[in-house]
Amino acid sequence: MDTSSNVRVGPFEFFLPSHHFAPALARTGDPVYPGRLFIVEGIDGSGKSTQLVLLHKWLESKGYGVVFSEWNSSPLVKDTTKLGKKKKMLTPATFSLVHATDFADRTEKSILPLLKAGAVVLCDRYVYTAFARDVARGMDRRWVRELYHFAVKPTVAFYFRVPLETAIGRITAARDCLKFYEAGMDLGLSDDPVESFRIFQGRILDEYERMVPEFALTVVDATLPVEVQQTQVRQIVRTELEKAKELRVRP
Amino acid sequence: MKLADLAGKLIVIEGTDGAGRTTQINLLKPWLEELGHAVLDTGMTRSPLAGEGIRRAKEGNNLGRVTQSLFYATDFIDRLENEIIPALRAGFVVLTDRYIYSLMARAIVRGVDPAWIRSLYSVALKPDAIFYLRLGVDELIPRVIFSRGFDYWESGMDLYPSHDMFESFCSYQKALLAEFDRLSGEYKFETVDASPDARLVFSFLKARILGVLQNNSQKVHFFRQLPEKKPPMVHSPGIAPLSRATLAGARAELGRQPFPDSSRHGPNGNGHRPGEFAQS
Numbered sequence: 379m380d381t382s383s384n385v386r387v388g389p390f391e392f393f394l395p396s397h398h399f400a401p402a403l404a405r406t407g408d409p410v411y412p413g414r415l416f417i418v419e420g421i422d423g424s425g426k427s428t429q430l431v432l433l434h435k436w437l438e439s440k441g442y443g444v445v446f447s448e449w450n451s452s453p454l455v456k457d458t459t460k461l462g463k464k465k466k467m468l469t470p471a472t473f474s475l476v477h478a479t480d481f482a483d484r485t486e487k488s489i490l491p492l493l494k495a496g497a498v499v500l501c502d503r504y505v506y507t508a509f510a511r512d513v514a515r516g517m518d519r520r521w522v523r524e525l526y527h528f529a530v531k532p533t534v535a536f537y538f539r540v541p542l543e544t545a546i547g548r549i550t551a552a553r554d555c556l557k558f559y560e561a562g563m564d565l566g567l568s569d570d571p572v573e574s575f576r577i578f579q580g581r582i583l584d585e586y587e588r589m590v591p592e593f594a595l596t597v598v599d600a601t602l603p604v605e606v607q608q609t610q611v612r613q614i615v616r617t618e619l620e621k622a623k624e625l626r627v628r629p
Numbered sequence: 630m631k632l633a634d635l636a637g638k639l640i641v642i643e644g645t646d647g648a649g650r651t652t653q654i655n656l657l658k659p660w661l662e663e664l665g666h667a668v669l670d671t672g673m674t675r676s677p678l679a680g681e682g683i684r685r686a687k688e689g690n691n692l693g694r695v696t697q698s699l700f701y702a703t704d705f706i707d708r709l710e711n712e713i714i715p716a717l718r719a720g721f722v723v724l725t726d727r728y729i730y731s732l733m734a735r736a737i738v739r740g741v742d743p744a745w746i747r748s749l750y751s752v753a754l755k756p757d758a759i760f761y762l763r764l765g766v767d768e769l770i771p772r773v774i775f776s777r778g779f780d781y782w783e784s785g786m787d788l789y790p791s792h793d794m795f796e797s798f799c800s801y802q803k804a805l806l807a808e809f810d811r812l813s814g815e816y817k818f819e820t821v822d823a824s825p826d827a828r829l830v831f832s833f834l835k836a837r838i839l840g841v842l843q844n845n846s847q848k849v850h851f852f853r854q855l856p857e858k859k860p861p862m863v864h865s866p867g868i869a870p871l872s873r874a875t876l877a878g879a880r881a882e883l884g885r886q887p888f889p890d891s892s893r894h895g896p897n898g899n900g901h902r903p904g905e906f907a908q909s
Contacts, residue, residue, distance in 0.1 A: 454689070454696065458682035458703070467678050470856045471706045471752065476679070479699040486693030516856030524748040528695045 412624035413493030415530060416615060417504040419586065420538035421579050422560070423545030423552075424600045425607070429538065430502050432608045433615065442498045442619070443626035445488070449503035452483035463559055470515035473559065477508055478525050489530060496626045498619070505529045506537075506589055514581035515565060533618050536611060537590060538600035542580055549575075632754075632848040637717035638841060639754060639848070641728040644762030645805050646783045647772040648823045649830065650726050653762065656831045657838070661722050666842070669716040672726030676707035690781055694739040701732050702749055709753065710855065717754075717848065729753050730816060734808040738801070739788055751853045758841045760834060761809065761818035766802045768824050773798070 416433070418426040430446075437444045450459060459476045462468040468476065492499050505526040512522045549556075550572065558564065561571045562578025589595060596614060598607050619625065642650045654670050661668045674680040683700050686692045692700070716723050729750040736746045764772075773779065779794045781787075785801025786794065813820060819837065823830060 452696075454686045454692070455682065455700070457685070458679050458700075461682075462678050467707070467711075469706075469710050471710065472678060472703055475699060475703040475706055479696055479703055482696040482699050483693065486696055487691075518853055521748065521751065521853055524745065527742070527745050527748075 411493040411530075412496035412622065413499060414618055414622055414625065415489070415493060415499045415501070415532045416534050416536070416618075417501040417506075417532045418536045418538065419504060419506045419595065420540065420600060421542075421545050421582055421586065423548035424538040424540040425548075425604065426536070426538040426600070427502050428604060429536070429598070429607055429611055430500055432604075433611055434500055436608075436612060437498055437500075437615070438628065441627050443496070443628050444498045444500060445492050446500045446502070447484050447488055449501070449507060450477065450480055452480040452487075454483045455480040463557075466558060466564065468559065468564065470512065470517050470564075473515060473564075474508065474512040474517050474522060474525065477512075481505070481508070481526070482528060485529060493530060496624050498625065501532070504532060504535065506535065506586070506593065506595070509589060510582045510585035513585050514562070514578060534614055535593065535595045536598055536614075537586060537595040538598050538607075539586075540600040542576070542583055544601060545579065546572075546576055632850070635714065635717040635754075635848040636846060637719065637721045637723060638758075638846055639713065639717060639723045639725070639756040640838060640841060641725050641730075641756040641759040642762065643727060643730050643759055643809070643818065644823060645764065645769065645802060645809060647769045647776070648762040648764045649772075649827055650762055652827050653831060653834060654724050654726050656827070657724055657834060660835060661724075661838075667716075667719070667721045668724060669712060669721045670724045670726065671708050671712055673701065673731070674704055676704040676711075678707040679704040687782060690787070692787070694736065694741055694787075697739075698732065698736040698741055698746060698749070701735075705729065705732065705750075706752070706855075713754070722842070725756075728756060728759070730759070730809070730812050730818070734805050734812060737808050738785070738804040751851045752855050753851055755849050755851060757844065757846055758837065759816065759818045760837065761813055761820045762823035762830070763806075763809070763820050764823040766799055766806060769802060770799075 418430045420426040434444060434446055450456070455476060459480060462472065462476055489499055489501070508526060509519075509522055513519050556571045556575050561575040562581075563571060563574050565574070565578065567577045568574040586595075590597060598610055600607065642653055644650050651672075654672075658668050658670055674683045679700060683704060686696075686700060713723050713725070733743070733746050733750065737743050773783070779798055783801075784794050784798040785804070786797050788804075789797040789800045791797045812818070821830060821833060
């Protein structure tokens with residue numbers, strides 16, 4: 379089979395003709411691998427992590443073999459990212475690259491093998507986080523998309539849509555202070571961290587909205603009560619899992 | 630960043646492991662300084678950001694091919710932005726021990742998509758000169774045996790696992806050499822026969838570099854720009870990413886497609902088709 383001319387794979391066929399790119403890694407979950415990949419996206423304070431934790435609990439209670447992978451968590455790359463952030467050494471380009479390296483390590487060592495093994499994989503943040511943040515930092519939109527060309531396309535990508543002010547209210551209520559890069563302080567948008575955060579998150583929100591049609595993200599209204607959102611999420615996940623045939627059960 | 634401000638010269642010394650790159654740089658640097666040029670020498674894994682991380686990751690021997698490519702790209706871009714570009718702006722001669730080409734060759738022989746790796750390094754600067762120190766595998770072997778011995782990564786053990794490191798070394802270095810030869814045509818390397826005495830290679834390089842120093846040094850990116858270190862304030866229109874039209878213009882200027890020969894690579898294995906190197 380000539381995978382390089384096969385159009386079903388990846389969200390990436392939208393920005394490059396597939397014949398340009400033979401896969402860096404195999405590019406899709408569904409038809410090739412028995413596993414299923416569900417990811418959550420949204421700006422800080424959108425409540426996506428809460429929803430993912432609830433989904434995780436539910437899937438485990440149903441007996442599925444579930445594995446959770448968090449943004450920025452590769453043991454191999456963590457020290458480098460930490461060093462760059464602590465010493466404020468990161469430029470938009472190296473910020474983008476350390477996160478891509480972290481994601482690549484998790485893709486190669488856990489996400490991909492787990493999907494091959496038939497697990498349900500849950501990711502808190504995925505490539506769309508990088509697309510939003512890196513472009514908000516001024517990186518070329520196309521370059522960042524091509525950078526993540528090796529990523530596996532999720533079965534469902536949930537986007538928790540929330541107005542900027544709601545998210546900022548939730549974050550500032552829950553935190554004492556904002557981190558340097560989190561608030562986009564490296565961009566020189568404002569000397570005030572909260573104001574910088576507001577401008578930066580606004581840009582990120584714009585990027586997410588642009589990606590909804592581009593990558594067919596599944597939008598969840600994150601202003602609704604937690605339970606209502608979770609019911610919607612579970613319903614969509616249930617439908618996908620019923621279609622799957624060879625999923626692992628928990629030992 | 631105004632590329633016109635980069636008055637220095639970017640000189641790349643490329644070649645496989647053991648071709649004598651470091652030896653030449655150690656000869657060239659004092660020579661250039663004697664001539665009155667300020668010199669920066671740089672090389673792989675020397676970035677303050679990622680150098681240490683890469684060394685530690687390689688100790689574990691469990692670095693995947695995509696992760697490896699991206700880790701090295703992080704190291705490279707950190708040095709490009711924080712060392713190479715500032716040095717060029719200050720009028721230095723930058724001597725770099727390997728450049729994006731080694732990183733491309735290593736990734737491509739490991740089966741990483743050549744178009745992907747080209748896109749990754751599309752933000753790099755085009756060098757003023759690329760000297761490719763070329764040495765056949767047969768001549769390379771004694772240099773490796775009698776200096777540092779075989780190394781896990783230089784033997785491509787991740788790619789050619791074998792009980793026999795020597796066998797892996799030969800297969801890996803042959804594949805790398807073939808890829809270098811291919812890149813050499815595409816990116817117009819100046820090939821230098823690295824088999825004679827180091828002093829002879831040095832004389833040859835000196836003559837060539839004297840020529841390079843007299844050339845116009847207008848810099849260009851391969852086809853994409855990095856953002857400003859401090860992007861402008863939010864209300865400034867200057868932050869808009871390059872438009873397709875600008876990119877197309879840049880490509881036309883460079884006289885080539887962004888992904889010139891990806892169609893020549895198969896999707897799997899090491900990305901080569903049998904017999905493809907017959908002419909090189």
